[in-house]
Amino acid sequence: MIPLAAGNALVGVLIARKLDFPVLICALIGAAFFSLTISEAVLRYDAVGAIWSAGTGMVLTMLSLIFFFAWSPSNGFARIPDKAGTDGAVGHRDFLRSAYHLSKIGASCGVCYAGRRMLPACVPDAKGHGLAWRIFPVGC
Amino acid sequence: MRLDRNFPDLRRIFFQGLPLGVAMLLMSLTYQGPLIFFRHLASHGDTLGQLALAMQVFFVLSYIPSALGEVSLPVLSRAVARHDLKDRVFAETVLRFSLFFGTVLALLGMALGPWLTVQIFGESYTQGLYCCS
Numbered sequence: 001m002i003p004l005a006a007g008n009a010l011v012g013v014l015i016a017r018k019l020d021f022p023v024l025i026c027a028l029i030g031a032a033f034f035s036l037t038i039s040e041a042v043l044r045y046d047a048v049g050a051i052w053s054a055g056t057g058m059v060l061t062m063l064s065l066i067f068f069f070a071w072s073p074s075n076g077f078a079r080i081p082d083k084a085g086t087d088g089a090v091g092h093r094d095f096l097r098s099a100y101h102l103s104k105i106g107a108s109c110g111v112c113y114a115g116r117r118m119l120p121a122c123v124p125d126a127k128g129h130g131l132a133w134r135i136f137p138v139g140c
Numbered sequence: 141m142r143l144d145r146n147f148p149d150l151r152r153i154f155f156q157g158l159p160l161g162v163a164m165l166l167m168s169l170t171y172q173g174p175l176i177f178f179r180h181l182a183s184h185g186d187t188l189g190q191l192a193l194a195m196q197v198f199f200v201l202s203y204i205p206s207a208l209g210e211v212s213l214p215v216l217s218r219a220v221a222r223h224d225l226k227d228r229v230f231a232e233t234v235l236r237f238s239l240f241f242g243t244v245l246a247l248l249g250m251a252l253g254p255w256l257t258v259q260i261f262g263e264s265y266t267q268g269l270y271c272c273s
Contacts, residue, residue, distance in 0.1 A: 006235050099232075
């Protein structure tokens with residue numbers, strides 16, 4: 001529920017700021033991570049793996065949204081490293097800065113992991129199954 | 141009532157909404173996807189049914205933040221137009237509250253979830269507790 005509630009709020013803010021493409025990128029990151037990890041997670045941990053994979057995808061989407069929200073120049077975040085500057089939201093700076101750095105680290109780890117999973121999956125295995133088979137094992 | 145067949149305008153609206161539509165579709169994949177993918181991978185139908193049942197609680201609860209996000213959109217749009225940074229305050233407040241209440245909800249779910257599931261769904265659905273836990 002944490003990533004869902006936070007994600008909904010951040011999507012609302014980003015849509016209000018007319019930042020539709022960052023929302024699309026965040027959704028793509030979360031969906032790609034989920035699609036790449038679900039098969040192995042289910043094979044290893046059954047139903048719990050499916051829930052964990054979906055939850056991790058949501059968390060990754062939330063972290064990406066936090067990153068784009070904090071990175072967005074319209075909230076004055078670009079001026080945050082300048083400690084002397086005061087843009088009227090001093091009380092919220094530390095939290096936003098912490099969230100920004102946390103999201104940067106978390107989203108980077110998630111993207112790296114998904115990339116690490118995706119690259120070997122692109123290479124067809126002994127039976128000739130490639131990336132599509134790993135994502136949709138039965139459909140293909 | 142008559143359809144205004146102004147296709148250039150319709151096309152413009154369609155392409156403006158397309159990225160957001162695809163984003164919403166992909167976001168729904170992360171919480172609808174487990175059932176879709178698990179259907180291909182599960183060996184037993186009853187396990188899939190138990191997973192679907194366990195996830196119903198999440199689906200029902202997910203309407204609360206979705207509704208909150210939708211009703212806040214007009215207010216956020218006005219805040220962005222005014223450049224008063226209230227949208228930023230809103231996002232940070234929701235982040236803090238979701239962390240706090242999400243943790244409380246998770247602890248309550250772990251403490252009361254097994255008992256509550258039996259009370260709601262009955263003894264025959266206790267297998268779903270394994271999915272919840």
